[in-house]
Amino acid sequence: MAKKSIKVKTAPNSKESEMMVLGCALTSTNGLNTSADSLDDTDFYYTEHKKIFKVVKEAYKKDKPADIHIVAEELKRQDLLDDIGGVAYLTTLAQFAGTSAYIEEYIQIVKDKSLLRKMLDATDVIEKVVLEEPADVKLALDEAQNSFFQISQSVNSHEHLLIKDLLSGLKSEKGIPYLKEIQERQEKFLERGPDDPRITGISTHFVDLDKLINGFTNSNLMILASRPAMGKTALALNFAENICFKNDKAVGMFSLEMTAEQILHRILCSQSEVESEKIKTGSLDGQEYQRIVSCVNSIQNKKLIIDDQPSLKITDLRARARRMKEAFDIDCLIIDYLQLLTGSGTLRSMENRQNEVSEISRMLKNLARELNIPILCLSQLSRRVEERQGHRPMMSDLRESGCLTADTQIIDADTGKPHTIKELAIRKEQKPINVFGIDKDLKIKKRKMTKAFYSGKKQVYRLTTQSGREIKASTNHPFLKLEGWTRLDQLQTGDKIAAPKNLEVNWEEIKSIKPLEIEDVYDATVEDVHNFVANDIFVHNSLEQDSDLVFFLLRREYYDPYDKPGQAELIVAKNRHGSVGSVNLTFRKELARFENFTPIHTSEMEEDAFSESPQS
Incomplete structure (x- = not known):
């Protein structure tokens, strides 16, 4: 049986546009400056054009002219002049040049064709990997996604921006001029009531915390760390509840320790203000049952997305987070917790836990930037906290x-x-x-x-x-x-x-x-x-280097039941973009719930604690 002929299609290119760009670069200062700023020799398809543009760009970098004579001499010095067709071809390019006023249009065509070829190269690599049937399919999928992400990043990247570009709204999330954005903020500020926190990030509804850190800000990696049993998962869930249910925003959560059902139980307990044990055993009175029914009705259509897959690699988590962002357009991501994540599985990350934690924290920060959302990652502190008088956490407790x-x-x-x-x-x-x-x-x-x-x-x-x-x-x-x-x-x-x-x-x-x-x-x-x-x-x-904010959670009553019962301190130990300090919170243990600090409520708990103390 005769083999079926396969038609090989030439990779995307535009020879005419490449010649136009090179012609403009050889004959006008504007053409040289604009093309050298926008393109690399790898953006050209034809080998002779790559070699010519490489010489042209080197001349530009050295602040030298790049006319036909100078470029020809340099190509001759490198023994490349004959390879590109000699002086005759350079002369042809100069004659081929269009009007330099249209140079940006020619450049854009060359860039678009280059981008298509990069996409084609990426698919070739992916096809080769797939045909080899890799043992770790998920890692292969993540690398495939990442190869296209790198291409998209190169398209959206800027070497530099003029201040007029920034003021015009070129980098604005809303795509509107800066003054217009200020006007909108001013209008919103005036519309708000006196109790509004007046912050630009996502409100956590913990008033003192919002004032200190300006809410959760997009692209920030935040670490919430404590010793076990301090309540960091409870606080993270309270953040999720407030952002999702009160702000009506989509929140994603990766729970590597607790199941989705356990998370739901905690949320219902917190939101309905019915004690956990009563919900577990069913020992509810009519009023408590109605509160749970009301709670279920109010939250069932909210966008709180829970992924409870245990033992995730950081590359798996990244791929799942990307899909979560695409499917639900999440506004915030919470990860519980860092020590249960493993590295990518590369040889370097497996060498020791130090490399692994460095890789995880770096990839989480990059993910926050890529998805343009705040990411809160929980972390467990070392035992050194237990040995210290006062048990107050320090930055050194966080690091590995x-x-x-x-x-x-x-x-x-x-x-x-x-x-x-x-x-x-x-x-x-x-x-x-x-x-x-x-x-x-x-x-x-x-x-x-x-x-x-x-x-x-x-x-x-x-x-x-x-x-x-x-x-x-x-x-x-x-x-x-x-x-x-x-x-x-x-x-x-x-x-x-x-x-x-x-x-x-x-x-x-x-x-x-x-x-x-x-x-x-x-x-x-x-x-x-x-x-x-x-x-x-x-x-x-390592770890804290990549984070924008670091929170420590301390409940002194864990060490001494008579030391500030019902009260917690949330310490902002690092804030790359603002103030550090600490805020007090009220902790209701029976509900596993943190609230804005109310001295009256905590003083009642202190009375209860002392009334339960043994008589002398």
């Missing part, structure tokens, strides 16, 4: 990374001046400084250290390398091996760790690791790469 001693030296990358981490931490004003960090490609670059801070007291160890470099750090502080970031307590003599040498990465062999006394320790926040050079060695920290 460690801390450095006060005398650790950090170099200002701009001035070369050394500072101890303690000197940076005790500054009254935490002005950012540039420090050196290492990116995923092992390139050393300047990065902003936005703050340094005290992290408490810990036992520390002295790590010494064969060349004599020394650093004192806690056991869980990560250092970079060839295999990835590794905690100090997982390192051993003979391992090699990364250190800078003339702006190149040098691998230093560990000579010794010796235990020392308990000392005051400090840590720092560094943008983007989440690591920095300390004592001439690369060190890392």
